[in-house]
Amino acid sequence: MFQRGIRGAITLEENTKENIKSATVELLGEILKRNDVNIEDISFVIFTLTRDINADFPAKYARESFDFKYVPMMCYNEADIDGAINMCLRILVNFNTNKKQEEIKHIYLKGAERLRQDLK
Numbered sequence: 809m810f811q812r813g814i815r816g817a818i819t820l821e822e823n824t825k826e827n828i829k830s831a832t833v834e835l836l837g838e839i840l841k842r843n844d845v846n847i848e849d850i851s852f853v854i855f856t857l858t859r860d861i862n863a864d865f866p867a868k869y870a871r872e873s874f875d876f877k878y879v880p881m882m883c884y885n886e887a888d889i890d891g892a893i894n895m896c897l898r899i900l901v902n903f904n905t906n907k908k909q910e911e912i913k914h915i916y917l918k919g920a921e922r923l924r925q926d927l928k
Contacts, residue, residue, distance in 0.1 A: 809905060809906055810904070810905060810906070810907075811851060811903070811904060812903060812912055813900055813901065813902050813903075814839050814845070814899075814900070814903070814912055814913070814914060814915070815898070815899070815900055815915075816835050816838070816839045816898065816899045816900075816901075816914060816915035816917070817835070817896055817898040817899070817915075817916050817917070817920035817923055818831045818834065818835040818896070818897050818916075818918050818920050819831075819893065819895050819896050819897075819918045819919035820861060820895045820896075821895070822895075823860060823861050823862065823863050823895070825863050825864045827863075828865075828869065828897070829864070829869045831866075831897050832855075832869040832870060832873075832899075834917065835897065835917055836853075836870055836873075836874060836899060836901075837873075837874075838915045838917065839899060839915050840874070840901075842913040842915060843905075843907075843912060843913050845903055845905075847874065847875065847876065847879065849904045850876075850879050850901060850903045851880075851902045851904065852879065852881065852882075853867070853870065853879060853880070853881045853899065853900065853901050853902070854881070854882055854883075854884065854899070854900040854902075855867055855870075855882070855883045855884070855897065855899055856883075856884045856885065856886040856897075856898045856900075857883065857884075857885060857897055857898075858885075858888075858892070858893070858894055858895060858896045859885055859888050861895060861896075861897060865883050866883060866897060866899075867883050886898060893919065893920065893922070893923060895919075896919075896920055896923075898920075
């Protein structure tokens with residue numbers, strides 16, 4: 809088995825708890841489903857938020873919605889770069905798998921598709 813990472817991003821409409829929850833559940837759900845990830849195989853998850861998102865922690869909703877009781881998670885601010893996408897939640901799931909890197913399906917939803925046009 810190998811350690812692999814799955815990247816994903818989604819943009820939010822507003823900086824509210826409800827929007828953070830729905831974006832987290834939508835994006836993380838797609839990452840897990842499209843890559844057939846078992847929770848027991850997850851090493852850790854990192855969430856980053858642009859500075860305009862601060863109403864809540866996305867890890868809280870991963871724990872509640874996906875039973876991530878024993879999955880280590882951390883939330884960070886994304887680098888604040890001029891011209892970067894705003895209102896963006898990013899997720900990195902590090903997990904154990906036999907898949908090759910090119911078999912990993914990285915997920916970019918809503919306005920975040922522009923971050924990785926090369927993965928379409």
